[in-house]
Amino acid sequence: MGQKYATFNDATRAITGFYDDAISSPPQGSPAVKLTATQYSAMLEGQSAGKLPGVDASGNPVLLDPAPPSGDALAELKRVERNAAITATDWIVARHQDELALGGATTLTAEQYATLLAYRKTLRDLPEQAEWPNVELPAVPDFVTAL
Numbered sequence: 001m002g003q004k005y006a007t008f009n010d011a012t013r014a015i016t017g018f019y020d021d022a023i024s025s026p027p028q029g030s031p032a033v034k035l036t037a038t039q040y041s042a043m044l045e046g047q048s049a050g051k052l053p054g055v056d057a058s059g060n061p062v063l064l065d066p067a068p069p070s071g072d073a074l075a076e077l078k079r080v081e082r083n084a085a086i087t088a089t090d091w092i093v094a095r096h097q098d099e100l101a102l103g104g105a106t107t108l109t110a111e112q113y114a115t116l117l118a119y120r121k122t123l124r125d126l127p128e129q130a131e132w133p134n135v136e137l138p139a140v141p142d143f144v145t146a147l
Contacts, residue, residue, distance in 0.1 A: 001020060001022055001037075002020050002021040002022030002023070003020070003021045003022075003034060004018065004019070004020055004034070004035040004036070004037065004039075004040040005018070005019040005020075005021065005025070005026045005032045005033065005034055005035060006018055006019075006032060006033050006035055006040075006043065006053070006055065006061060007019070007026045007027070007030040007031065007032045008031055008032070008033070008054065008055045009031075010031050012054075013054045013055050013056070013057075014052065014053070014054050015043065015053040015054055015055060015061070016030075017030075018035075018040065018043070018044070019032070033055055033059050033060075033061065035061060039061050042061075042063070043061055043063065046063035047063075050066065051063035051064060051065065051066070052064045052065070052066050071133075074133045074134075075127075075132065075133040077133070078126075078132070078133035078135070079127070079133075081137060082123050082124075082126055082127075082137060085123050085137055085140070086120055086123050086124065088140075089116060089119070089120060089140075089144060092108070092116060092144065092147065093116065093117075093120070095107060096108050096113050096116075107147070108143070112141070112143050115141050115143075116141060116144065119138060119140070119141055119144075122138045123137065123138065
């Protein structure tokens with residue numbers, strides 16, 4: 001094992017790469033700091049725990065908390081979660097409609113089907129709530145999880 005280095009972005013002070021000179025050296029012209037074995041391990045462990053490795057003004061390696069997601073990012077994450085919940089019940093709606101079209105018995109009762117449609121409408125209407133995206137998705141109807 002050779003000397004450990006971390007290259008970083010001069011403007012943001014974010015670490016951009018780790019190097020062991022026994023394997024490869026930092027690119028010429030890239031700002032880099034030497035790391036002890038302990039610092040190197042701490043940087044990798046912190047990064048795998050979600051921290052952002054960087055270099056402070058004195059050239060010391062530091063681990064920073066990531067910036068919280070923006071309101072738009074939170075809304076997009078919630079929208080993805082909501083869409084997944086709707087998609088997860090698409091097959092049940094399609095099966096019920098197919099069973100009705102064929103004129104036979106349906107797996108869902110009329111009350112269960114109405115409950116399912118109301119659940120899906122509630123999901124679709126979530127973005128209209130004043131608290132959006134800081135809302136909880138409604139509970140999936142019990143009979144859905146039993147299917």
